[in-house]
Amino acid sequence: MRTLTEHLSQYAAYHRDTRNVATHVVGIPLIVLAIAALLSRPAWPVFSGALSVTPAAILFALATMFYLKLDLPLGFGMGIVSAASAWFGHWLAMQTTTLWLATGIGLFVTGWAFQLVGHLRFEHRKPAFVDDVIGLLIGPLFILVELLSAWGLRRDLHVAIHAADSATR
Template identity: 55%
Template sequence: MKTITEHLIGYAAYHRNQRNIITHLIGIPMIVIALEILLSRPTWFIANLPISPAIIVSALAALFYLKLDRPLGILMTLLLGLAVWLGSTVALLETHLWLSWGIGLFVVGWIFQFIGHYFEGRKPAFVDDIMGLAIGPLFVVAEVVFMLGLKKELHHEIEAHFKN
């Protein structure tokens, strides 16, 4: 398994333009929330606990992020938990509203992505490596963490790769 540094270097190679990064800061959360909304139906009850595809996918993603990096994994787990809560709340709406929010956020989020890659002049990372779909949300959170001056060593390792 690749390290967090290797995953983020691979993803960052497709995201060097600041305008592209900004569009990702908007678009990727929209896509994640849209997926949580759309995957929040159906819900099954196991031992009186509600289980949906959103919960299953988020739990698997959280385990992946936790394995890569404990502090970022904890943050990602909290954010995914918040997204699951939001998705399950929207899933309680009438079907047309649930689908409108889910599909609408998904489409608009991807429009932001493709605008960003227009600025970048490069295709999205997932085209060459499907793991880019899982690393994208982590990249966005890591970028915010870096902007806050945290995880400096990881940030320097990533940026040093592009100075050579």
């Protein structure tokens, strides 16, 4: 299994233009929320109906385990993001079917529009997941690392990611 720095460096190689990264800071969270919403139906009751399990809950739990295996503090941060996203998805899934679908699909399309603008207009390079599907999981983590670095946290990781990317140019 690749290390955290290897995953993020490979992803960074597809995201060198700061304008592309900026479109991803908007687009990726929208896509994550869309997935949380659209996969929050159906809900299967467990523990005599005290809780319910959804495809979104399963997906976000598995993704969080992946993130925790890569890095405990970042995995914990992604767990918070996952829980908040799953809560939003659950809330939206409890609304009317029309609102649930319109919002979920709208978020998904808008998020991907931001992604495509970033790659086609600014980066002029295909998205990372085209070459490695794990890029779909690394994208949200990359955004978290970018935001943490902008706030003065995990700068060592940010430097290592971009140093490794520069070495591959």
